[in-house]
Amino acid sequence: MPAAIDFYFDFSSPYGYFAAERIEALAAKHGRSVDWHPVLLGVIFKATGMAPLTQIPIKNSYSRRDWERISRLTGIPFKMPSVLPISAHNPSRAVLFVARSNEAAAKALTLALYRAYFVDDQNIGEIDVVRNVALAQGLDADAIVAAMGDPAVKDQLKHEVGAAEARGVFGSPFLFVDGEPFWGFDRFDMVDEWLSRGGF
Numbered sequence: 001m002p003a004a005i006d007f008y009f010d011f012s013s014p015y016g017y018f019a020a021e022r023i024e025a026l027a028a029k030h031g032r033s034v035d036w037h038p039v040l041l042g043v044i045f046k047a048t049g050m051a052p053l054t055q056i057p058i059k060n061s062y063s064r065r066d067w068e069r070i071s072r073l074t075g076i077p078f079k080m081p082s083v084l085p086i087s088a089h090n091p092s093r094a095v096l097f098v099a100r101s102n103e104a105a106a107k108a109l110t111l112a113l114y115r116a117y118f119v120d121d122q123n124i125g126e127i128d129v130v131r132n133v134a135l136a137q138g139l140d141a142d143a144i145v146a147a148m149g150d151p152a153v154k155d156q157l158k159h160e161v162g163a164a165e166a167r168g169v170f171g172s173p174f175l176f177v178d179g180e181p182f183w184g185f186d187r188f189d190m191v192d193e194w195l196s197r198g199g200f
Contacts, residue, residue, distance in 0.1 A: 003178055004033040005191075008164055009110075010041040010172040011092060011124060012052070012085035014067045014078065015185045017114040019173035021076050024107070026188060030195040036099075036107055038092035039164045040157070041172055042085070048170050052085045070185070077119045086117075086125035089157065090148050094130050096156050097147035098139060105139065112137050 005027050009016035020036075027034045041052070053063040064080060071078035091113045099106035112133050116122040122129050127145060135141040147153045164174075168181060175182040175191060180199070182191050194200065 002030075002032055004035045006035050006037060006176040008037045008039050008169045008172065008174040010039055011088035011113060011117065013041065013172035014063075014084075014118060016172035017078075017118045018070055018074065018076055019185045019188070020111055020114055022074075022185075022188060023173070023175075026192060026195075029192070032195070034107075036095075036103075036110060037160060037164060038088070038095050038110070038157070039169060039172065039174075040088055040092065040161050042087070043161050044165055044170060047165060050170070054084050077115075079119055079121055081117055081121045081123075083123055086123055088125065090127055090130050091124045092157050092160075093148045093150075093153045094134060094144045096160065097144060097150075097153050098134075105137070109134060109137055109139065 005023070007019070007023050009020055023034055044050075045052070053059045067078055067080065070076070091110075095106050095110050095113070098109055113124045113130065116129065116133050117124045122133075124130055124133065127148060130148065131141045131145050134144045167176070171183050173183075173185055175187070177191060177194060178199070180194065182194075
């Protein structure tokens with residue numbers, strides 16, 4: 001079996017959201033599976049000296065235009081949330097906890113959380129919002145809420161972020177295909193071609 005594609009994403013990233021909506025179809029086209037990895041760009045930005053696009057004046061208005069443009073181009077629904085960025089700790093911990101027993105359910109929860117944020121303008125950084133989204137997915141919401149405060153789950157997320165940094169992840173989305181790094185939703189066509197050719 002060919003190796004899985006590693007997909008790193010942050011819940012505050014609109015580009016990560018667009019990528020999450022398309023990554024499985026792209027991988028399936030080439031007979032690949034996908035390993036999903038939530039990360040915290042806020043932590044990574046401290047190491048890289050970067051900042052969220054909406055907090056950089058010269059990039060703010062362009063980014064907002066770009067997200068709307070991508071939505072129109074792809075047909076992926078998008079509504080600029082009232083608050084951006086948010087803390088991604090709680091949704092990331094929830095997904096990691098669910099993935100321990102059911103990776104498919106964790107991926108479905110990731111998409112549901114992303115849509116709650118970037119379509120329905122719900123602040124998924126809040127525990128109650130994560131709980132409601134999990135409940136709507138038919139998951140054990142009480143267990144997920146407990147997990148978000150569990151030191152072991154918190155440590156797991158810290159480990160995931162540290163491992164991502166060590167691997168060179170600095171943005172969202174970030175993919176590794178057979179060890180080759182690709183940054184950005186706008187690299188999906190390149191990833192498609194890379195997988196078709198077997199590299200270039």
